[in-house]
Amino acid sequence: MVSVSSAPSDGAPSVFCARAWQVVRSIPRGNVASYGQVAELAGMPRGARQVGRALRLAPDSLPWHRVVTASGRIAFAAHSDAYRRQCARLSEEEVPVIGGRIDMRRFRWQPTLDERLWMLP
DNA sequence: GGTTTGACTCGTA
DNA sequence: CTACGAGCCAAAC
Numbered sequence: 750m751v752s753v754s755s756a757p758s759d760g761a762p763s764v765f766c767a768r769a770w771q772v773v774r775s776i777p778r779g780n781v782a783s784y785g786q787v788a789e790l791a792g793m794p795r796g797a798r799q800v801g802r803a804l805r806l807a808p809d810s811l812p813w814h815r816v817v818t819a820s821g822r823i824a825f826a827a828h829s830d831a832y833r834r835q836c837a838r839l840s841e842e843e844v845p846v847i848g849g850r851i852d853m854r855r856f857r858w859q860p861t862l863d864e865r866l867w868m869l870p
Numbered sequence: 871g872g873t874t875t876g877a878c879t880c881g882t883a
Numbered sequence: 884c885t886a887c888g889a890g891c892c893a894a895a896c
Binding site: 783784788795796797798799800802803804805810813816817818819821823824825831835846 | 876877878879880
Binding site for chain 1: 893
């Protein structure tokens with residue numbers, strides 16, 4: 750009997766977590782995506798909060814800074830260390846955070862049909 | 871088991 | 884524009 754556990758209790762991250770990381774890796778430099786957008790592309794339409802959880806466990810090599818709230822704000826508390834780190838990393842790639850905000854109309858990632866198909870299950 | 875928590879989102883006021 | 888509340892879902896108590 751082979752038991753296949755998808756629970757992260759084995760030490761391995763969940764399937765959704767791995768998918769979310771894959772989506773985040775696909776966000777081009779100079780663009781951002783919202784938590785909800787990443788969730789949807791990863792196959793979980795209402796999983797915005799799970800994306801945040803997945804990113805918390807993510808390696809620093811992952812471009813986690815390209816994920817912001819739907820309104821274009823950084824999800825961390827405005828004066829926290831994490832907030833400043835994300836802000837700095839975004840500015841490094843020409844994504845300005847003005848008034849605590851990113852202009853989603855200009856910087857929101859719009860994946861092509863090909864990119865969507867590549868990521869969906 | 872239930873309750874709380876949080877890197878969320880959306881509608882209303 | 885901000886504030887609040889309800890909905891959301893998995894993890895942690």
